[in-house]
Amino acid sequence: MISALMPTYKRADLAFERGEGSWLQTSDGRRFLDFAAGIATCSIGHAHPKMVEAVSTQAAKVMHVSNLFQIPQAEKLARRLVENSFADSVFFCNSGAEANEGMVKMARRAQMMAGHPERTDIICMDGAFHGRTLAMLSATGNPKYLEGFGEPVKGFLHVPFNDIEAVKAAITPNTAAIMLEPIQGESGIKVASPEYLRALRALCDETGALLALDEVQCGVGRTGRLFAHEWADIKPDIVSTAKGLGGGFPIGAILTTETIAKGMTPGTHGTTFGGNPLACAAGNAVLDVILAPGFLDQVCTRAALLDELLDSLVADAPDIFAQRRGLGLLIGLRCVPTVGDVQGAAQNEGLLCVTAGDNVLRLVPPLTVSEEECRKAVAMLVQAVSTLRKNHNNKTVLEPTA
16 A cells, blocks of 8 residues: 555655754664755754754744734844845745745746836756746756646746856846756756856846846855855845755745835735744744854855865775765765765765765755764765775766766
């Protein structure tokens, strides 16, 4: 008989009973160093004291009241995001897919409010991943994800990633926005160059298209800045984020300018659970940690250490790893053997990782990871390499890709 849980996931045979910091423990006492972090979601680790206190205290008061009433926790979280970003206003929802759906709605609505209702097309990138709703599957454009769900939603066009000339060729008078991830996570940790992001900003300024950035995975401190686009020194028009914002509690957000936000009048968008007191208490606890003086500098320091250690590993094991990619603590190792085999070998050594497209092993530890834990993780990968060499006769070499 089919499982009571619908079989939409290939689940590992592991169930975790508790976590602390960068570590997870099973009910039988096995400990794993967590470089998966709920797929870049447990941003301040497991059972962080600030998170435990904030969520438990708020849960004992009130968890949900609906957006028909004032929510001081949401107002505080929105104010802090505005004070630390390009944005003037924030809408809270529950997930990255919801945030991306709202981002598209806001872009189209803003064009209509500016007198251009015909501007509804969204230019997206090959290799994108924007979520699992029907519209965001179409924005993603991956045929594997679209199979069996009918005709794609109209209005989403795709061009090669990191190719400004392709974007210029695709823009028409009907283009509402250019939508992309500053770092493509699911397709293999592919980083948009600063020059490309700056060229997109200039192109949007020239044509009236809006620059909409999906920072669901790469935002909230993951790269050593609050948002990844800050490394290119640009200001987008709209940004979506989620994952790390709640540190494991479901919350998403759309950040935008006053020009765009003022068009989202009562009744144009909404959510039942989004921005409730409990979710925003979690978000504020995360920002308490991430916005503390020196914290993001520490993320950069840990990232630099991992880059150095992993570059040495790639050089020492070209039969296992072809390339290191990424920015900050969003790291990819392109594998020579099947990435699932590498992930399994790492897990057998006690290291949890995530797979990504292009045969890439994804390393996304909590932002609170220590220097010792970084070194421990790479040591576990070294042991995994040794095991893989014993078990495989690797004759196929993958050429590194951009």
